[in-house]
Amino acid sequence: MILTIQIIILMFTIPLLADFTKGACKEDAIKFCGELHGLERGKCMSENFDKLSPACKANKELFDEKVKNLSKFCKDDIQKYCLEVRPGEGKIIKCLRENDLQLSAECKSALPSPRSLFINP
Numbered sequence: 001m002i003l004t005i006q007i008i009i010l011m012f013t014i015p016l017l018a019d020f021t022k023g024a025c026k027e028d029a030i031k032f033c034g035e036l037h038g039l040e041r042g043k044c045m046s047e048n049f050d051k052l053s054p055a056c057k058a059n060k061e062l063f064d065e066k067v068k069n070l071s072k073f074c075k076d077d078i079q080k081y082c083l084e085v086r087p088g089e090g091k092i093i094k095c096l097r098e099n100d101l102q103l104s105a106e107c108k109s110a111l112p113s114p115r116s117l118f119i120n121p
Helices: 002-019 023-033 038-047 054-073 075-081 091-098 105-110
Strands: none
Touching: 023 038, 023 054, 038 054, 054 075, 054 105, 075 091
């Protein structure tokens, strides 16, 4: 069961990887990944991490910390409210947000707002 939860968490974070290319990473995303979008852009940005601007690297590190916190603090909430949600495209985070009133305090504090994943230069 723990492995299932870990897989679900990994699957719902992959679409978010593309989101770290907004804000501080917009110019880097265009420079290194051109017209790529979604998962492809997220992978491209990760592959080019060493070439990214300091602000973008900080943005990615903040993103990684948010994902780590979700994995740590929302396991029980995902199992309770979102286990039947098919992971991908941010569906698990959407499910958590839809169940905000029932979530544990730890999960609520770890759940990023849509804009909190980004650092604006």
